[in-house]
Each structure stands twice: as structure tokens, then as C-alpha cells.
Amino acid sequence: MDFTDWMNTRLPSVAAQLEQGVRSTREITSEDGLDLAGRNDIYEILDDILAALFPGSYGRERISNENVNFFLADLLRHISFNLDKHILAVFRYRCKKENCDHCDCNTRSAEALMHLIESLPRIRELLMLDIQAAFEGDPAARYRDEIVLSYPCIEAIATYRIAHLLYELEVPIIPRIMAERAHSRTGIDIHPGASIGTRFFIDHGTGVVIGETTHIGNNVKIYQGVTLGALSPFDKDGNPRKQQKRHPDIEDDVIIYANATILGGHTVIGKGAVIGGNTWITEPVPAGAHIYNKDHREGLRRRAGRKR
DSSP: OOHHHHHHHTHHHHHHHHHHHHHHHOOOOGGGTOSHHHHHHHHHHHHHHHHHHSTTTTSSSOOOGGGHHHHHHHHHHHHHHHHHHHHHHHHHHHHHHTTOOSOOHHHHHHHHHHHHHHHHHHHHHHHHHHHHHHHHHOTTOOOHHHHHHHOHHHHHHHHHHHHHHHHHTTOOSHHHHHHHHHHHHHSOEEOTTOEEOSSOEEESOTTOEEOTTOEEOSSOEEETTOEEEOSOSBOTTSOBOTTSOOSOEEOTTOEEOTTOEEEOTTOEEOTTOEEOTTOEEOSOBOTTOEEOOHHHHHHHHHHHHHHO
16 A cells, blocks of 8 residues: 555554544633643743743743833733733633632632733842842852843743732633643652742752642752652542642752752641752751761762771
8 A cells, every 4th residue: 555545444443443542531622721732822921921920031032121011011911912812711711610600700810910010120139039049049140130131040930920820819820831841841849739938949940840748948058869759648548638738848048959848738848957969858857957868878988097
């Protein structure tokens, strides 16, 4: 059978089989407004929000000081118009799934959108503190502009702060789409439900995971490969621990070095503690403590003893 015959005789059968499978399992339809095109729209809107926060750094064009106001006013209108329909679509989608007949989706979506747009100046203030923490915490950083343009943590944290606000407003789906886009681009996975304070710095970043119920205080610095996760996502009966505290709390002024794993909803890392690399922690750590890999520390002692 040549290619043309295959296209005419066999290919329609493959399409029909795929259609049957899709129709039987598909929960989201294009009529819901939540198809693949909707996800790609969210990506573009997120890029526009980042450009509004950092004109000239995340945008597609250079912006002079004289044109900043015109650029921002036009861009914010564009964001508002495009994002409004998606927020409304996800509210309606959730109401449909939950058989809700008393919610005012139009009002909720409009209020969520307006709150997000009006919060952008505050989000930028928080991000400038994060950038300052990166500048002070990384000896390799020479300029703040360098951090904005080249450090993956800034895109990840900026996306988190946008998505977290929408998460707190109970906007469905969109915060996760934003977070996973940042994850795919930076290697940093921050659930939008996590609570993160000011002056947050992720050095290098690749492989960092921060779970939904994590609480992080102010002036915290973590390195690549750190996991702030759940000790177990299931209860004793094997059911998912939804809407429960599953992830650790990290208090102010903590440093967590590369590839440390900190798990559990009852695990608290006290103020000013230092967590060494490659450690596994499932119990509370007192304020000011320095925790290192025990085997590694003993190995250093043995080598020092041989030298003497």
C-alpha cells in the first residue's frame, strides 16, 4: 500500500478511533472555553503581565521613559480585556461541574480581574524586594538589571506572586496553568497555594519544588534541588489529603542548601536555621540550628583524624 492509498483508506479509521476515545473521556470541551487554545491564551496574557511589571525586560520592545505611561495604560487594557473572558470561563466551568446554581460568575470574575490589576503595583514592590535579596545574596550578581533579565528565579517568583493572588481569590485552573508554565521554563515548581514572604531568593533554581501548603517567611534563601514537600499525600485509608496541611513551614531568615528535602505538615524550620545540602528532614528544627548531613560530617572528622 502506498502513502496515498494509506491516507485515503487507513487514516480515517485512526481518526475515528481517536475521536471515540476523546469523546468518551474528555471532561473539558471547546464549548467550555478551556481547550488548548485557552491555555495558550493564558501563556500570552502572563507574558503581558510580566511585561507590565518589568517594561522593556519581559516585553517585546524597548520602552522610553516618556512612553512608559502610554505603554502601560494600553497594555493593562489589553490584559484586562483578554483575561476577563478566561476568568469568567473557569468560574462558569467550575459551577457547571459542581452543579452550582447560586453563584454570580460575572460578578466574581470581574471582581477578581479588577483586584489582580489593582494589585500589580504591590506585586512589583514585592518583586523588587526579591530582586534586592538576590543582589545581596549572590556575590556573582553585579547589577539588578542582570538579575531581572537572566535569573530564572525572578520569572518563577513573579509568576508565583501573580498566580497566588488568583489562587487566593479562588479562581480555578488559571493559577495552575501559570505555575506550570513557569515550571516548564525555569525548572522551579512553586504551587500557587504556597505562602511566601518578602525578600525570597532561589539561587540557581533548577529542581526546586514548593508544595501547596508550604509557608515561607521573610528573607529566606534556598538553593537548587530543594524540595518542600508532603511526607505522604495519602491518609491511613489511602485517600488523598486534600485541603489539609501537608507541607512544611520555613520561618524567617532560613537558608536551605542544595538538594535538601524537607517534608511534612508538622515540620517547622525555626527562624535563622541553616539546613545543609542533601539532608532529609521530617521533624521540626529549632531556631538558629545548623543541620548537616550526618554521614558527610562524620566522614570529614575521620579524614581530619588521619591527617593528625
